[in-house]
Amino acid sequence: MNIWLLAAMLALMIFLLVVFLRGILAPLARLIKAARHIAVGDLAERVNESPGDAPEMRMTLGAFNQMAVNLEALLASLADQRRAIDNAALVTEFDLAGIITYANEKFCALTGYRAKDLLGHPHSIINSNEHPHEFFAKLWYTISTGQVWNGEIAIRTRQGKLRWMATAITPVLDVPGKPIKFVAIRFDVTEQRLAKQALRQSHNELEQKVVERTRELEAANSRMAMLSNTDGLTGIANRRRFDEVLTNEWQRAARSRQSLALVMIDVDLFKNYNDHYGHQTGDDCLRKIAEILQTNSRRSSDLAARYGGEEFVMIATDTDAANALQRAEMVRASVEALELPHARSPFERVTISVGVAAMVPDNKHQPEQLIHKADSALYSAKNQGRNRVEISLHSAEDSLASVPNALSTG
Missing domain, CATH: 1.20.5 (Single alpha-helices involved in coiled-coils or other helix-helix interfaces)
Structure with a gap:
């Protein structure tokens, strides 16, 4: 009796266990079936819930279905983003060896290659040879360490055309953070680059x-x-330049307490010369005299200028009366040595009269005082027979002294 009772109880327990396991295994089987469908891309697959399912199992199946919904939405969003990127940019994917594993239609259209011509080939198939080895070495180092590389890369199409790409290469990382592949997104900036170059x-x-x-x-x-x-006829300084230089040199000499000399020159009987030989010959005569004055203005601070008509002036900086007199005599002798014929002159050649003055400028006087002294000396030279040099001595009486000239004939 006891044995039969024990057997009955055991049978009941086995029955109840089978019923329990069926309640557990049936929804698990449905769950596994749905997971397999989703794994092969059937994202619309869901687990049907049964009224006989345990509450805990219904919660598990509901969570699975919600996860499937979220996954479908996420993958749909990613697909939309992929389409948007494919429509806007040139996209390729490549593995750790640089072998192309994906190329979108825009990339194929621009490069002239079909997808099957690109897949399984390294990126060197579009190498432009525009970049040095160091360029790609740095690029590979950046992406192989998990960093994004941004820059411009030149590629060569199948037809041999050069195109410039604004490129971003992003590593796709595994859980430990190591790259498993790379995605390159490019934009053709050739026209913009050419426009910038232009x-x-x-x-x-x-x-x-x-x-x-x-x-x-x-x-x-x-x-x-x-x-x-500049004087248009003779090529030396004109009156305007003379006035400017004289003012500047007067002030400089006043500061340094140095002597400033002025030589005034007049061509003797030049009106008679012009009337007899003509204005063209008269102009040539003035040019020759200007050349002599320029030659005798050796220092950069010296100046030879045409004062007006047949009158000339020379400024000699840091020059005392004796040195100024010597230079004036050299000029006079040089003009006489030209031996330019002058039929209406008692000397029968072109000569000049010269007046010399030298002063140490101070605050009591103006440059006009020096001009007046030199002009007075010139007037004296004219009155004493021409073809001579006279000097004005700077004294309290402002007197004029005549200097004997052995070469003078007047």
């Missing part, structure tokens, strides 16, 4: 034109300044 070239050309124009203007200004300070 703009840069135009800018450089414009800068060059500005530089050239500036030089031309500077040269023109320099010529204008020179012309404004």
